[in-house]
Amino acid sequence: MMDxxxxxxxxxxxxxxxxxxxxEAEKSGTDKLSYSTIFNLSEDDVRKYLINILEEEIDGCELSVSSFIVAEFDGKAVAALSAxxxxxxxxxxxxIKANLLNFTLPKECIVRAMSLNEVIRELHVEYLPKTIQIGACYVKNEFRGNRLLGILNKQIITRLLKENPDVNSVWVQIFSCNISSLKAFEKAGxxxxxTRESSKKEIENYLPSNKKHVLTKNFK
Known part of the structure; x- marks a missing residue:
């Protein structure tokens, strides 16, 4: 099947x-979609706005088409990973991401998100410049068990390291509730x-978990 x-x-x-x-990556195995809870949008509206943002084809962030690699089966994309x-x-x-959201979403959504900043910022982790950052990882249910994320991860990192020889580490942020992803990345080295943990109980109204792990892997 792999061929x-x-x-x-x-x-x-x-x-x-x-x-x-x-x-699906944002949900981290839960039913909590931060784009919905923070911006007060339905999941259908989130999907619509994300498609609009992706179609802008702005490079350099987790909402960029150019950040993604996909696995295709019988002409249809079935797995994706961004880095x-x-x-x-x-x-x-x-x-870049904030500008895209500000440009695309209704003003009231942005105002609501700004009002929640005090609640959710404890789990914010700054990305380190000149490092590879892994974003969304997703495989459709019926295609899990084919090691697709491992294959996508290896290919995109190999490409980025070749294109950027000064880069020597890869980073990923994972909510503590996403145990399967945490184990998979630890198994991969x-x-x-x-580990960031919020002291604010209400944060779980907006994010999948009140705890986030930051993992890294060095290549040089």
Whole structure:
């Protein structure tokens, strides 16, 4: 079966599937979608806005088509993983993402998110410049068990390291509730270097968990 998968860079035509991947990754195995809870949007509206953002094809953040690699089966994308080199153009990915959201979402959504900043910021972890950052990881249910995320992870990191020889580490942030992802990355040689835990109980109204792990793997 593995020889029927095609691994390729994502294109703008994959935007609906990439939006699905971002949504499922954000949920981290729960039913809590931060884009819905923070911006007060339905999941359908989140999907619509994410597709709009992806179709802008702005590089350099977790909402960029160019950050994704996909696995295709019988002509359809069935798995996706995003990774990018942080601050490659000296602009933090968080700024690029914020600008995209500010441009795309209704003003009232942005105002609501700003009002919640005091609650959710304890789990915010700054990305280190000139490092590879892993974003959304997703495989459709019926295709799990084929090691697709491992294959995608290896291919995209190999490509980014080749294109950016000064980069020597890869980082990923995982909510503590996402035990399967945590175990998979640890098995792949990643090490937990930081754990953030919020003291605010209400944070669980907006995020999948009140605890986040930061893992890294060095290549040089």
């Amino acid at each position: 029927r998968f095609i691994i390729r860079a994502a294109t703008v035509h994959d935007a609906p599937f990439l939006a699905e991947a971002i949504i 990018w080199v942080e601050g490659l153009e000296d602009v933090p990915s968080t700024i 990643y090490t937990v270097v930081t």
